[in-house]
Structures are given as structure tokens and as C-alpha cells.
Amino acid sequence: MKKSQAALEFLSTYAWAFVVIAITLGALYYSGIFDFSKYLPQKCTFPLQFKCLDFSLSPGTVRVKLINNLGEDIKVNQISITNDATVAIACTSPITPFDWAHSAEKDIEFTSCSGGGYISGERVDLRVQMAYHAVNTPSKPSHTINGRINGKVTG
Amino acid sequence: MAKSQVKAQSSFEYMLIVALTFAIIIPATYLFYSYSKDSSQEITDAQITKLGRNIVDSAEKIYYSGLGSKTIADLNVPDGVISAVIIDGKELVFNVSSNIGISEVVFFSSVNMTASPQYCTANVCSLPGLSSPGLKKVKIEVLVKDSVNIDTL
Numbered sequence: 053m054k055k056s057q058a059a060l061e062f063l064s065t066y067a068w069a070f071v072v073i074a075i076t077l078g079a080l081y082y083s084g085i086f087d088f089s090k091y092l093p094q095k096c097t098f099p100l101q102f103k104c105l106d107f108s109l110s111p112g113t114v115r116v117k118l119i120n121n122l123g124e125d126i127k128v129n130q131i132s133i134t135n136d137a138t139v140a141i142a143c144t145s146p147i148t149p150f151d152w153a154h155s156a157e158k159d160i161e162f163t164s165c166s167g168g169g170y171i172s173g174e175r176v177d178l179r180v181q182m183a184y185h186a187v188n189t190p191s192k193p194s195h196t197i198n199g200r201i202n203g204k205v206t207g
Numbered sequence: 208m209a210k211s212q213v214k215a216q217s218s219f220e221y222m223l224i225v226a227l228t229f230a231i232i233i234p235a236t237y238l239f240y241s242y243s244k245d246s247s248q249e250i251t252d253a254q255i256t257k258l259g260r261n262i263v264d265s266a267e268k269i270y271y272s273g274l275g276s277k278t279i280a281d282l283n284v285p286d287g288v289i290s291a292v293i294i295d296g297k298e299l300v301f302n303v304s305s306n307i308g309i310s311e312v313v314f315f316s317s318v319n320m321t322a323s324p325q326y327c328t329a330n331v332c333s334l335p336g337l338s339s340p341g342l343k344k345v346k347i348e349v350l351v352k353d354s355v356n357i358d359t360l
Contacts, residue, residue: 088237097248099303099310100256124315179307186298186315191330193294198308 090175094203102182102197105157110207111172114143114162116180116199119155126152129194130183133162135176141168152184170205177202248305252312254285255301258337259314263299265347266355270318277348279360284340291337293320295330296354301337319354334359 080086096104098118106117114133120126129149134140143162152158160180170176180199185192261282269276289302289309296319301312322332336343336359344360 088234089241091234091238092241095245097245097307099312100252101312122313122315181308186313189297189315190295193298193300195300195311195313197310198305200307 087175089177090204092202096199096201096203098180098199099197102199104199104201107201107203109176109178109201109203109205111205112163112165114165114178114201116160116201117157118160118199119157120152121155122186123154124189125154125187126184127187128152128182128184131160131180132182133165133178133180135168135170135178137168139167141165141170141176141178151187172205172207175202175204244306251285251287251303251305254283255288255303255312258282258284259299259301259312262345262347262357263314263316263320265345266316266320266357267318269347269349270355272349274349274352277346280345280347281342282345283342284337286340288338288340291334293322293332293334293357296320321354321356323356323358336360 084090096107096116098104101121102118103121104116105119108115127149128151131145131148133143133145143165145162146160168176178201180201181196182199183194183196185194261280265278265280269278287303287305289304291302292300294300297316299314299316299320303310303312320332321327322334326333326335334357337345346356346358346360348356348358350356
């Protein structure tokens with residue numbers, strides 16, 4: 053009787069310890085302690101042909117400056133922004149189509165951004181998709197590129 | 208100090224060291240993994256740019272050398288390249304898969320490029336030899352006047 057009681061007490065002590073540890077870890081996770089991605093540098097990644105020169109994430113607005121390194125004049129037919137959130141970010145895209153000369157820099161601005169965790173002070177990971185065609189190619193085939201902006205919404 | 212107390216202290220210290228080690232290793236692993244993922248993306252991008260520019264530059268050089276001229280280039284196709292096509296004889300397009308989706312990397316040529324007739328449909332010629340990663344031998348040749356043929360050996 054005494055032995056089984058000791059064993060039970062031993063087990064229940066361990067169970068309590070596990071419960072306390074689990075709750076502590078859960079609280080730490082909830083408060084974002086384990087979100088190490090916030091320690092990564094803010095970054096804007098596009099293919100070299102549309103090199104990202106600069107970007108800014110302010111409440112409601114995403115700005116990105118790209119350069120056309122294709123060596124050809126192009127016409128951008130569509131540009132959009134999204135992210136992996138359950139309810140993805142929704143923004144007003146720049147008016148398309150627009151012309152873009154080779155070697156020229158372009159400020160692309162998405163306005164009225166909401167949803168998708170796009171909140172001041174939060175770190176966001178956004179994906180930009182752009183479709184374009186070269187002005188001087190006879191059949192004007194459409195091409196798609198994808199870029200990524202990872203940074204903190206400030207301001 | 209009692210023997211059990213000494214044991215308990217050493218156990219506690221052992222656990223602290225293990226916990227501290229994990230606290231350092233896990234974030235460090237995550238950060239290095241993220242850095243290396245971004246770097247590999249940039250390396251792939253640079254390799255594709257080098258590949259495309261090499262082919263287009265060689266095609267332009269060979270074209271102006273005249274009919275019958277040819278060159279063979281050893282080129283490395285990086286991971287992530289899904290397909291390669293020539294559109295309108297002017298655009299060399301690589302479809303590249305990355306963690307942010309499929310992008311098209313386009314290179315423009317001032318000379319007319321083409322591929323073997325069996326790979327051409329309407330204004331699009333596919334380059335199956337350049338649609339998989341690895342080291343490839345690319346033959347660039349002026350077979351007919353006004354166009355440069357691109358083929359893999």
C-alpha cells in the first residue's frame with residue numbers, strides 16, 4: 053500500500069511539472085518568444101532583372117522601388133500583392149497597364165492595404181506578382197515574375 | 208551538505224546547461240537556415256542570368272561571324288529551372304521555380320534564335336536540353352541565313 057502510494061505521488065508530482073512546463077512554453081509561444089523570424093534582416097527580393105532598390109512598409113501603404121534591368125522597354129499589364137495569411141492582405145494596386153523603359157527606376161505603390169496581419173509594428177512577409185510584355189516582341193507574350201518583401205510595418 | 212542535496216544541485220546545473228545550449232542552438236539554426244535559403248535563391252538567380260546572357264551573347268557573336276559558324280558552350284543549368292523556350296526568335300525564356308512561385312526570366316536577343324524544327328510550334332521553340340539542372344553542352348550554330356540554331360548535345 054505504502055509503495056503504491058509513493059509511486060502515485062511520484063507520478064503526480066511529475067505530471068504537475070509537465071503541466072507547468074507545457075503552460076509556460078505555451079505562454080512563451082503565444083507571446084512570440086519563439087518567433088525567431090523577427091531577428092532576420094528586412095529584405096526585398098526580386099529577380100535580378102527587376103532588382104529591388106528600396107522598399108517601405110507604412111500603415112496602409114506598401115512602396116517598392118524596382119529597376120528594369122531587362123534591356124528592353126516593357127508594358128506592365130498586371131501587378132498584385134498578397135501574403136500567406138488566412139485572410140490575405142488586400143491592397144489597391146497601381147493602375148495598369150503602364151510603360152516602363154529599360155534602365156528606368158519605378159516606384160510602385162500599393163495603397164489602402166488591410167488584412168493579412170498588416171498592422172503597424174508587425175513583421176510581414178508579402179509576395180508581389182507582376183505580369184508584363186516586351187513592347188518590341190511581335191507576339192507580345194506575357195511573362196510573370198514574383199518578388200518578396202519581408203519587413204516590419206513602421207510609422 | 209547532504210549527499211542528496213549535492214546530487215540535486217548537479218542535476219539542476221546539468222539541466223540548466225542543456226536548456227541554455229538549446230536556447231542558443233535552436234534560434235541560431237533557424238537564422239542560419241533562413242540566411243542560406245535566401246542566399247541560395249540569389250545564387251540561382253545569378254546563375255540563370257549568367258546562363259541566359261552567355262547563350263544570347265554567343266548567339267549574337269556567332270550570327271555576325273556568318274553562315275556555318277558555330278560554337279559549343281559548357282553551361283551550368285541551376286536547380287529550379289523547369290523549362291526553357293525561345294519565343295518569336297527574340298526572347299529566351301527560363302521558367303524558374305522558387306519558394307515564392309514560378310517566375311519567368313527573359314533574355315532578349317538582337318538576332319533571330321531558333322531550335323531544332325521538331326521542338327518548334329508556331330512562334331515557340333522549346334529547349335528540352337536546358338529544362339533540367341546540370342552541366343550542359345550547348346551548340347550555337349548558324350545553319351541558315353538570318354537565324355542562329357540553339358541545341359544541346
